Amino acid sequence: MSWAPSLSMSSNYQLDQLRLRPSFPVYNMVPAYTAAAGYQDFGFDYKVSEAISISFHEGNILNTKSKTYQEPVPGVFEPYDFNVSDRRYDLSARLKF
DSSP, X not given: XXXXXXXXXXXXXXXXXXOSSOSSOOBTXXXXXXXXXXXXXXXXXXXXXXXXXXXXXXXXXXXXXXXXXXXXXXXXXXXXXXXXXXXXXXXXXXXOO
16 A cells, blocks of 8 residues: 655735735725735645545635725725635545546
8 A cells, every 4th residue: 555645835925015906996986905914724635545545625724814904095004894714624535436
């Protein structure tokens, strides 16, 4: 029996203070921007045999909060809202026939 475990971790972090383009449609004629945020994901794949593999993946380990700002006056950013994307889990089994 051969096995080949595989482990992966990915992250996405935007270093800019704010994105240069609006992230949502304009609210009350005021552009909205999303602040920089970091997301962390984790994945594990295990090949039991040539015909069977199992994988587990988890998204947004850190429960990152996304913040949105409005720019009512050029150069002035005021908080508008925030959003926390839920943590997601995926457990899969693959069979080859």
